Amino acid sequence: MTKTDTMVKELVDKYGNKRESLLPILQGVYDIEHFVSDEAMVSIARNLDLSSADVYGKSTFYSFLDTVPRGKFVIRVCKTIVCDMHDKNQIVDTLENILKIKVGETTLNRKFSLLYTNCLGWCHKGPAMLVNDDVYTNLTPESIREIITDYKNRD
Amino acid sequence: MQERLKRLDVILGIHPESPYQVMEKALKRAPKDIISDLIDSGLKGRGGAGFLTGLKWKFAAAAEGDEKFVVCNADEGEPGTFKDREILTIVPKKVLAGMGICAYVTGAKKGYIYLRGEYKYLVPHLEREIAEFHKNCFKLELDFNVEVFLGSGAYVCGEETALLNSMEGFRGEPRNKPPFPTNNGYLGKPTVVNNVETLVSAQVVSRIGVEEFKKLGIQDSHGSKLFSVSGDTPRPGIYDLEFGLSLDEFVREFGDGDTKAVQVGGASGFCVPRKKFQSTTIGFPGGLTGDSLPTGGSMMIFNSSRSMYNVLRNYLDFFEEESCGQCTPCRIGCQQLKVGIEAVKRGDKDPEYLQQLLKLTDTMKITAKCGLGQSVANSFSSIVDNFREEMIY
Numbered sequence: 001m002t003k004t005d006t007m008v009k010e011l012v013d014k015y016g017n018k019r020e021s022l023l024p025i026l027q028g029v030y031d032i033e034h035f036v037s038d039e040a041m042v043s044i045a046r047n048l049d050l051s052s053a054d055v056y057g058k059s060t061f062y063s064f065l066d067t068v069p070r071g072k073f074v075i076r077v078c079k080t081i082v083c084d085m086h087d088k089n090q091i092v093d094t095l096e097n098i099l100k101i102k103v104g105e106t107t108l109n110r111k112f113s114l115l116y117t118n119c120l121g122w123c124h125k126g127p128a129m130l131v132n133d134d135v136y137t138n139l140t141p142e143s144i145r146e147i148i149t150d151y152k153n154r155d
Numbered sequence: 156m157q158e159r160l161k162r163l164d165v166i167l168g169i170h171p172e173s174p175y176q177v178m179e180k181a182l183k184r185a186p187k188d189i190i191s192d193l194i195d196s197g198l199k200g201r202g203g204a205g206f207l208t209g210l211k212w213k214f215a216a217a218a219e220g221d222e223k224f225v226v227c228n229a230d231e232g233e234p235g236t237f238k239d240r241e242i243l244t245i246v247p248k249k250v251l252a253g254m255g256i257c258a259y260v261t262g263a264k265k266g267y268i269y270l271r272g273e274y275k276y277l278v279p280h281l282e283r284e285i286a287e288f289h290k291n292c293f294k295l296e297l298d299f300n301v302e303v304f305l306g307s308g309a310y311v312c313g314e315e316t317a318l319l320n321s322m323e324g325f326r327g328e329p330r331n332k333p334p335f336p337t338n339n340g341y342l343g344k345p346t347v348v349n350n351v352e353t354l355v356s357a358q359v360v361s362r363i364g365v366e367e368f369k370k371l372g373i374q375d376s377h378g379s380k381l382f383s384v385s386g387d388t389p390r391p392g393i394y395d396l397e398f399g400l401s402l403d404e405f406v407r408e409f410g411d412g413d414t415k416a417v418q419v420g421g422a423s424g425f426c427v428p429r430k431k432f433q434s435t436t437i438g439f440p441g442g443l444t445g446d447s448l449p450t451g452g453s454m455m456i457f458n459s460s461r462s463m464y465n466v467l468r469n470y471l472d473f474f475e476e477e478s479c480g481q482c483t484p485c486r487i488g489c490q491q492l493k494v495g496i497e498a499v500k501r502g503d504k505d506p507e508y509l510q511q512l513l514k515l516t517d518t519m520k521i522t523a524k525c526g527l528g529q530s531v532a533n534s535f536s537s538i539v540d541n542f543r544e545e546m547i548y
Contacts, residue, residue: 020342022324027272027307048324061326061479064272064308080234081422081469082385082455118310118473120273121237123383123455124391133275 007032008043017048022058026065034070034113041067063117071106073151076117076130083119083126091127092116094141098148112151163371163395165363165379166355167245172362174252175291181361182295186216186260189361196360196368197377202228202313202350203420203451204526208357211347214337215261218345223263225254225299226341226348230271230318232310233421234473235453238381239351240274241393246355247281251288251301253354256361257347258299266301267341269318272308310477314525315348317479328481329525352381352452372398376438386418386456387411402427402435405454413458416541421453422470423530426463428541463542464500468493470534478527485528488519492535499546506547509539 001009011028015021022044029040036059045052059065066074077083077092092114096102099112106113122128125137136147172180181189193209200206215223227250231239242250254266268281285301292299304322311317312327319341321327340346349357356378360368369377376398385391388409406414418426419437427435437450457466471493480486495512498504516532523529539546 019324020322023307023321024305027305057326058324062272062307062309063476079469080473081466082235084465084469085386085457085461117273117308118477119232119234119236121231121240121271123235123237123385124393126385130273135276 002039004037004039005043008040008047012044012047019048019050022048022050022055023062026055026059026062030065034072034074035066035068037067037069069106069110071111071113073111073131073154074113074115076115076120077103078118078120078122078126078128079116080119080123082123083128086126088127090141091129091139091144094144095148098145112148163379163397165359165371166242166249166352166381166395167393168395170362174246174248174358175288177358177362178252178255178291179295181256182259182297189256189260190216192365193357193360195365198353198356198360198368199376200350201352201356201380201451203233203423208349208353211337211349212257212260212357214335215263215345215347218338220345222265222342222344223261224341224344224346225257225261225263225266226315226318226322226346227254227266227268227354228313228315228318228348228350229274230269230306230310230313231274231351232271232313232477233423233451233453234470235385235418235421235455236383236451237385238383238393238452240277242351242355242381243268243270243274243277243281247284248288249355249358250351251284253349253356253358254301255288255292255295255297255299256357257349257354259297261345261347263347264298264300266299267304267322268301269304269306269312269322271306271312275305278303278305309479310473311479311525311527314527317525318348319346326479328479329527331524350451372438380450380452382450382452382454384409384454384456386454387414387458387461388456398438400437401433402437403432405437406432406456409454410456411458413460414456415459415461416457416463418453418455418457418466418534420450420533421455422473422534423526424450424453425533426466426537426541431541463538463545464496467496467535467538467546471496471531474527474531482522482524482528484519484522485524485531488515488523488528489531491515492531496539496546506543509543509546513539 011025015024041055042052045055120128122137127139128137190213198208309327312321314329316330317327336346382394416428475489478485478489516535520532
């Protein structure tokens with residue numbers, strides 16, 4: 001078995017091989033590999049007795065299940081209206097400067113990806129962003145620098 | 156502060172009776188009495204659509220099925236809304252008690268909290284609460300088990316049938332209605348899908364009784380409501396207010412003195428300009444004078460420094476991305492509306508072109524399959540009608 005097959009097998013054992021387990025399994029793959037690879041989708045399809053096109057259709061439907069490789073830490077900056085009004089652009093500029101990438105890109109060392117996302121539900125404390133599952137609010141260029149330095153020091 | 160704007164703390168407050176005591180009390184009553192109380196209370200869904208909660212429970216209770224489900228809809232994605240996250244953070248026991256009462260009434264043995272992926276950090280906290288809830292169910296001999304189901308960043312999954320599709324492992328695309336989830340829901344079984352706040356309010360009806368509940372709010376819109384206030388306001392946050400307040404009162408309390416417009420109900424809601432603050436009441440549409448607006452509780456305040464063109468463009472960007480793409484009116488409509496207002500702004504199209512775009516939203520309203528496509532017209536027409544100059548110049 002390939003590494004991917006083993007990973008998928010473990011997730012199928014955990015969540016079951018019914019169709020209802022598909023989203024949790026895809027999320028599990030994403031948590032481990034930071035994207036859902038073609039190989040993983042094919043393996044999931046085999047395990048759940050679905051067509052691989054079906055699994056692909058499901059993965060690409062969700063904005064949090066990227067099918068292109070992402071960095072270990074995926075930064076998603078909220079771009080919806082209230083965060084936008086609260087100087088989201090300044091936050092994005094700062095991130096682009098520190099990480100030396102544009103929105104949509106991943107750093108060469110595969111550590112960070114910078115993406116936009118829709119309303120995160122922190123409008124009263126905007127601008128807001130997610131780094132993987134962690135929420136950061138009331139962002140300023142200064143706080144961004146601290147947050148990114150902290151992540152840079154993590155493995 | 157005016158009387159009407161006092162914080163009620165019905166939803167988020169702590170009361171002498173704990174949520175699980177309220178559930179215990181409810182479980183001693185006949186399910187049909189709980190349902191008739193809920194119907195009498197006039198409680199309507201707090202997600203924004205405003206269907207009578209008691210009726211939903213009644214249909215699910217009456218539906219034939221060897222298995223039934225209760226789903227708590229915590230896929231809170233409407234721009235400007237964050238109340239459900241606060242509820243799940245501060246008073247998760249009230250939500251679970253509401254689910255427990257619903258399970259008892261309908262005969263469901265299994266419940267899910269469909270939590271949006273953006274709130275994944277809440278999972279450990281919710282799982283601790285669910286473990287404690289299960290102990291209480293066991294004590295009360297209620298055979299009911301709840302688990303968290305995590306979404307993955309799709310606004311449309313807040314629509315109940317899209318949510319069910321997502322749980323079943325399909326693309327989160329809305330289904331045709333009927334059949335309704337109360338008869339044909341998760342895995343084809345009778346299912347109640349209720350918003351987080353609705354479940355809390357159902358629990359409130361059990362705690363304070365129909366009479367007290369009906370004293371809150373106005374005709375056709377009973378109870379209190381959590382409002383998520385954001386934008387140009389010195390006091391952003393969550394407020395537990397009574398239904399029936401006028402927008403004028405609201406703006407006096409929360410505005411920054413220079414409020415130009417308030418977006419009621421998020422990107423899929425309505426934009427109310429200053430001249431209509433006095434004649435607009437917040438509640439579900441009923442026999443009131445003036446405009447009465449339903450709301451999932453999102454209140455975004457814009458002051459005169461804001462360009463309403465940018466606001467509308469931001470919404471359309473949102474809808475274009477979040478449209479599931481299943482039906483043509485919404486998939487193409489959202490794109491064309493965005494392209495259209497950009498062309499008018501650039502001067503590539505005459506201002507009259509806005510009329511054509513308004514006609515397009517009318518078409519979307521009647522032909523789109525679900526609430527997403529149907530409600531794009533709300534913000535589009537209310538912004539274009541009221542701030543036409545800003546769209547052109």
